[in-house]
Amino acid sequence: MAASLTAFAAAASADTLFGAMEKAYVTNPTLNAARAGQRATDELVPQALSGWRPTVGVGGEVEALISTQRAVVPEADELVDAVINDEAVSGNLAIELTQPLFNGFRTVEGTKAAEARVDAGRQSLLETEQQVLFNVVQAYMDVYAFRQIVVLRKQDVAALEEQVRASNERFAVGEITRTDVAQSEARLAESKSALVDSQTNLARAVAKYIQTVGNEPGKLVYPKVVNLPKSMQMALDAAGEINPRLLAQAFVEVAANSDIGVARSGLLPSAGLLAGGQVSDPDFTEDQNENASAVFGASFSIPLYEAGLVYSQVREAKQRASQSRIQVIEIARDVRRAVVESWNAYVGLGEIIKNTRTQVSAAQLALTGVQQEYAAGTRTTLDVLDAQRELVFSQVLQVTAEKNRVVAGYQLLAAIGHLTAPRVGLKVPEYNPEENYQRVRNKWIGTSVETVE
Known part of the structure; x- marks a missing residue:
């Protein structure tokens, strides 16, 4: 025994x-x-x-212009030399959306x-x-x-x-x-x-x-x-x-x-829709100068010859x-x-x-x-x-x-x-690749992932 x-x-x-x-x-x-x-x-x-x-993008820019010039100006019934400084700050902001229809x-x-x-x-x-x-x-x-x-x-x-x-x-x-x-x-x-x-x-x-x-x-x-x-x-x-x-x-x-x-x-051929808007101001110091615009439209292109x-x-x-x-x-x-x-x-x-x-x-x-x-x-x-x-x-x-x-x-x-x-x-848990596929197939945004350890 x-x-x-x-x-x-x-x-x-x-x-x-x-x-x-x-x-x-x-x-x-x-x-x-x-x-x-x-x-x-x-x-x-x-x-x-x-x-x-669709794709969406935002773009913008800000510019500062500083200029200096000498000039002769009248002062107290006399002509004297003077330095004139000119400063201006301008900027614009644009947003654009494109939606492909056919490619x-x-x-x-x-x-x-x-x-x-x-x-x-x-x-x-x-x-x-x-x-x-x-x-x-x-x-x-x-x-x-x-x-x-x-x-x-x-x-x-x-x-x-x-x-x-x-x-x-x-x-x-x-x-x-x-x-x-x-x-x-x-x-x-x-x-x-x-x-x-x-x-x-x-x-x-x-x-x-x-x-x-x-x-x-x-x-x-x-x-x-x-x-x-x-x-x-x-x-x-x-x-x-x-x-x-x-x-x-x-x-x-x-x-x-x-x-x-x-x-x-x-x-x-390819075709798509586009939409966009833009706001610009040539001089931030003046409230009256702000401009705004919007655009909506469609685009298409037909290739004729692509160099072979x-x-x-x-x-x-x-x-x-x-x-x-x-x-x-x-x-x-x-x-x-x-x-x-x-x-x-x-x-x-x-x-x-x-x-x-x-x-x-x-x-x-x-x-x-x-x-x-x-x-x-x-x-x-x-x-x-x-x-x-x-x-x-x-x-x-x-x-x-x-x-x-x-x-x-x-x-x-x-x-x-x-x-x-x-x-x-x-006798082990079966690895199923379908699970990760379904997680990411229709994912529109995000960078987080589940990695294999």
Whole structure:
């Protein structure tokens, strides 16, 4: 009972893969920076909508004029020189309001383009979320696997140290030659080098884990892959519908098509209303001199020839739209490739794990038999060393295959578009980019923002 309680306590305090992903979902700086970037992208829509709104401006000026002149003036029946100083202060204040009515559909098309770019940004944010969560999976499984490999390498070193000790004893009584001892020592040195290499890989994996998750890994447990599709065709169908990278490029294509209309608006007429008022006073010292005026009117302009600039901009926009359309096809093919590769890797690694388990069991049995035959004098030292090497090789191969299968499973989820917090089932408050978008879409005034912390 005591052993069972100890094991239960250890499992309860272990770091799970979901726990690591949940922490990264909330605190990972790469993901939070992408969320902040999406909030900046949200501002494209109110900027485009500003084309419908009036603009109001106030301007004014104050001028002081001081002049001095010499003149001859009569005084007491005499003409004398005199200095005459003249001072005047004037000013005016004007207010102007303009209201666009039509600008060649620039605002309409610009708003469509901005909304499409916001949608594309949301899909890119999902792609970043998937990449961060997948990085967590990779880091988690690397630490888990290299910890096991380090243990296997240490066991190998201990076994070979025992083999060297036994070889020296048998050499001392003349049962084997110095060559046998040298073979044991060489294999021990090789095993120690492999141990150092594994420890280095483990340290690198721990550093990556801390970078991605934000804390040192505790006791890790082997995870399961959740919500995998039942067939590769189902995976391909789902990826074609929800893969965020593919959807992001589709929205980029929509924005590029709207950009054509934005460029073409330079060839169309524009019209608007204007209103204004002005108050001026040429001399503040005289109350009677104040003047006031008001103006109301409409304006329009029709471009006739813009030196070929707008025509070139329209052609450029069409080429950009064509490029975006082709890139949708390119990304769709790349997504399909990623799904097929991940699916086959996951299925293939399942078979490899079965084979490595058989290989480990057989290698363990073979090592035991060779050691018994070595003790009976029918096997050489090199036979024992080779059997030991084969066992460790198969054990490392099994650990690596088990790690790679989990990674391949989550890579398949990412290729489909399912490696997101709600689809995986993470117990965290889901980040909703729609909230900030609705806050700023119709905001007419104000500079205050809610930033991502």
